[in-house]
Amino acid sequence: MALLRSDLPLGGDGSARFLPWIIGCMVYLAALALAATMGADRMADRWRSDLSGTFSIQIPPNASTTPSERERLLSDMVESVSKMPEVASVHVVSDEEKAHLLEPWLGPNGLPEDVRLPDLVVVRLQSDAPAALQAVKARIAGLTPDATIEDHARWQGDMLAFTHSIELLASVIIGLIAAAAVTTVIFVTKTGLSIHRRVIEIVHLVGAYDSYIAKQFLLHAMRLGFIGGLGGAGLAGLTLIGLDRLLGQAQTSLLPALALDLNQWLALAVVPVAVSIVAMITAHLTVLYVLGRDL
């Protein structure tokens, strides 16, 4: 109790009353930005793990080959590739699967009977080493020269660059929010020092070091910062849960899942603590700086 006792009547300051609200708004935005960073990171991880070590083979329909010849060529290629030590699995995409993939664009009726789709084969490698990919690519090129191979590298690169941009943007936003929070705490602390000038003079006169006065401002800022931070983080948590439910209903696999895991919730819970620590340090340094210029 003695540790938290305040001699200065800081609680009654008008300027301090709005601080928790401002901190709350800032923490809300910072927490959402942090969640966006974590979401983007997770989405990138998912893409990486889904696509890493896999590639697809596309064999276009050829008018000069009959369906049975085509089927034999495909089965020969699949058998040959499957036997390679670098290959973990080979999956031929069925007509039903292709129709399902195209359904969002073509509707439930799919393609007319006379339109032939390319054959699709998904190959998963034992490892994502470039040498393994090259060896399998060479084998396929020898067996079916008109096949095209898509290893998703370009698409994956673009998507990763995009998620990195989101992370960078979120980091900049968090940085700006932190700067705004620090500026606000400096302003409120300076106002408090000005309002309580006479009281501070008394406390000085009875033998207080600047650090004693700074400690009172520090505890006050910590309290306000934590209250605001807790409110902001709580609201951000509710927003994320709401958004996750909304995205869950959309049933799209492209959008990132916002359901946070335990570690990410803990990271979010650290935000109000971090904010109150920043507020504490800022208030402490501001008081020492301002009082250090006296006498």
Added chain:
Amino acid sequence: MVLFENVGVRYGAGPEIIHGASFTLAPGSFHFLVGPSGAGKSSLLRLMYIALRPSSGRVNLFGRDLESLRRREVPLLRRRIGVVFQDFRLLSNLTALDNVALPLRIAGVRESQVRQHVTELLQWVGLADHVGSYPATLSGGQQQRVAIARAVIGRPSLLLADEPTGNVDDSIGVRLMYLFEELNKMGTTVVIATHNDRLVNKFQHRQLRVETGTVRLVTRPEAA
């Protein structure tokens, strides 16, 4: 205890309001600081409680020159000085007990000792029944006694009072003076700035007279 040598005081770029002030206050002495309003009595006191640095000359407190005093050394020196103001300057958010306890808590005294010392002192100044009262609920005389208790709780060597009877009626003023005399008898050096001629004449102590910007030490009391 207190040594002034050719001390001058100016605020900002203005003229010197005190110049050539030289005097010595011996330990255990009792002085009235008298002179017309605006003559610089409060400035002299501010020099003594280290709220102001001289613009010229030398001020020495407890063997330390103010000029060479570093900022971090000031608080420890101030703990040897008690100050009482005309307007009491109590902290309105603290009870009488907490106001008086402030110097002890700042000095890091244990809470059990703080309570004991403060309660005894408030009893001594006649405020045993007002330990938990806030300043706003106390009369002027009671507030001034709380302020005096706060000034002396740390057993200061030097007690400075700036018009301590200015906001209380004469009978309370006299009682406060007896309180200061008792503290003086216990060895505290006392300096009281006042323009209350009746008190100065009633209590026969040495005077520091501030006249036309300088200070004259009157060793024998004279009619104010």
